[in-house]
Amino acid sequence: MKLETLGWNIFFEARFTPYSGKGLLPGRISIQHKDRYVLLSEQGEVNGKVSGKFRFEVKGLHNFPAVGDWVVFEIDSGDQSAVIHHVLERRSKFSRKVAGDRPDEQVLAANVDIAFLVMGLDGNYNLRRLERYLTAARESEAQSVIVLNKSDLCPRPFLEECAQEVLSIAQGIDVIVMSALRTEDVAPLHSHLAPGITGVLLGSSGVGKSTITNQLLGMEHSKVQAVRETDNHGRHTTPHRELLVLPHGGIIIDTPGLRELQLWSGEDGLHDSFDDIEELATNCRFRDCRHEAEPGCAVKSAMQGGTLEPERYESYQKLQREIQFQITKNNSTAKRLEKERDKKKANQLKNNPHNRDKQ
Ligand SMILES: Nc1nc2c(ncn2[C@@H]2O[C@H](COP(=O)(O)OP(=O)(O)OP(=O)(O)O)[C@@H](O)[C@H]2O)c(=O)[nH]1
Ligand SMILES: [Mg+2]
Ligand SMILES: [Zn+2]
The missing domain is CATH 1.10.40.50 (Probable gtpase engc; domain 3)
Incomplete structure (x- = not known):
């Protein structure tokens, strides 16, 4: 895989320079699964983890690699897995506050150029929710595009009314009205996703993000959730965020539906x-x-x-x-978390003879 097809450019090239020529390689995070990552690189697809040193030194959840990040890694001579040493500076990020009480920032997707904010033209349609998405998306430094999907389910007069309403709050942002069931309808998305450009699909569960991804890929990659199945076990809700390279060039990140989008600092x-x-x-x-x-x-x-x-x-x-x-x-x-973390680190140091030797 050529790095350019994965979104590599002079920005990352410049950040990588200090690491080049030391057996270290650049790679882009495609999947994150708890502490395991799948990376795309010139070496193809590699599985990996962050190094022990990285884990020990990292401050805050948001500094761990996220889907879309460019990282610096090394191939472990033993099991040939990737050992991630650094995360290159992000050009943009899409994050939210972690669900629950801790005010931790979770990066949903990094180095995104375009955020497709997907809403269904069915029961999902809600102008106020779209306003919230727009607000959060503006924080990310990615460009936003509004996608009103499932137009086939929406009677014509209502369709026009919705489109007008959305245009009135869109303030110049592109609005795409489409049905993901029609292959030709994804053409406007393709035209936003030039080679090397990264898009992310965001929106509630069931609005059609994976169906759109499959249309963009030209094949069934992401399992699509069947809405008529009431049995939870039969539903194919996307389990994790995933970065995929499109055959036309362009890169897309499919995400699981956001249940709550708590603003980080909107x-x-x-x-x-x-x-x-x-x-x-x-x-x-x-x-x-x-x-x-x-x-x-x-x-x-x-x-x-x-x-x-x-x-x-x-x-x-x-x-x-x-x-x-x-x-x-x-x-x-x-402030409180900072204190807790320092205390924990101090204890780890004290109890770990290996680390004590290094001090
Ligand atoms: N009628 C109609 N159905 C659609 C359209 N797009 C998606 N669907 C259906 O809506 C259901 C949900 O689609 P998904 O693509 O799985 O939705 P998702 O946004 O990926 O959902 P999560 O992965 O749970 O976030 C599936 O049954 C799709 O076939 C559309 O444009 N029109
Ligand atoms: Mg999905
Ligand atoms: Zn006033």
């Missing part, structure tokens, strides 16, 4: 997604207007005048509260 994204509201607010009489009962509030009067949808304003407020809560929580828990 502040900048929030400003971009709702810049119409923020623009309005600059016309409020008071600079610190909360748009509640203040006189001369431009946001309130836009809602009364019908130029701003109250639902849009509500979701803006909701996101704002969520982000504020997240920031406060991150600050306090980050």
Whole structure:
């Protein structure tokens, strides 16, 4: 496999230079399965793990290799597996807060150029959820494209209404209306995925991400979930994120449906997604207007005048509260976790004679 077909370019080349010529090789993470990885490289597909030194020194979950990452590895002379020593600097990342209480960042996909935000034109359709996806996607530095899938299930008048609604919040982002059951419908996705460009498919479970992946590949690779099967064991929900090289050039990452997309630090994204509201607010009489009962509030009067949808304003407020809560929580828990980690490391050092010798 040539590195260029995997998305290698001068950015990564430059980051790899300090490691070249020492028996170290570049590879791209295709699958992550707990602590095991599948890498794509000039040597083909290799299975591997991070080195003991990496594991010991790494700070935070988000610094472990993620799908899409370029890593520096070495072939173990014994079992021929890959030993990962470094993760090259990311050009972009798509991450979320880890489910649960710890404010750990989980990188869902790295070095992504285009995020395809997939929504179904069936019961899955929800404009407010799309707004949340757009906000999170803006944080990633990837370009977003909205994909409204299952157009075959949507009666025409409703289809046009949905498309209009989505266009009204898309703010210049491309909107693709398609049915993944029709091969010709994936052509606009192909045209976004030029050779060496990496896309990721994001969206709820069952919206058709794997069906789209199979169409892009021109064959059945990812198992597709049969919606009519009610038995959970029969469902083919995608088990893990996977990076695949397309026959036309271009690279796609299929992901399992996101159950919860907790924003990591969506502040900048929030400003971009709702810049119409923020623009309005600059016309409020008071600079610190909360748009509640203040006189001369431009946001309130836009809602009364019908130029701003109250639902849009509500979701803006909701996101704002969520982000504020997240920031406060991150600050306090980050300090506590830092302490815990230092203590754990100190204990490991003390109890491990091998490490003690090295000190
Ligand atoms: N009618 C119709 N069905 C579709 C379309 N796209 C996907 N499906 C069906 O929807 C179901 C779910 O599709 P998947 O591709 O597995 O969905 P997914 O997004 O990969 O789901 P997860 O892997 O669970 O995240 C399957 O039964 C597909 O055949 C479409 O455009 N039209
Ligand atoms: Mg899937
Ligand atoms: Zn106001």
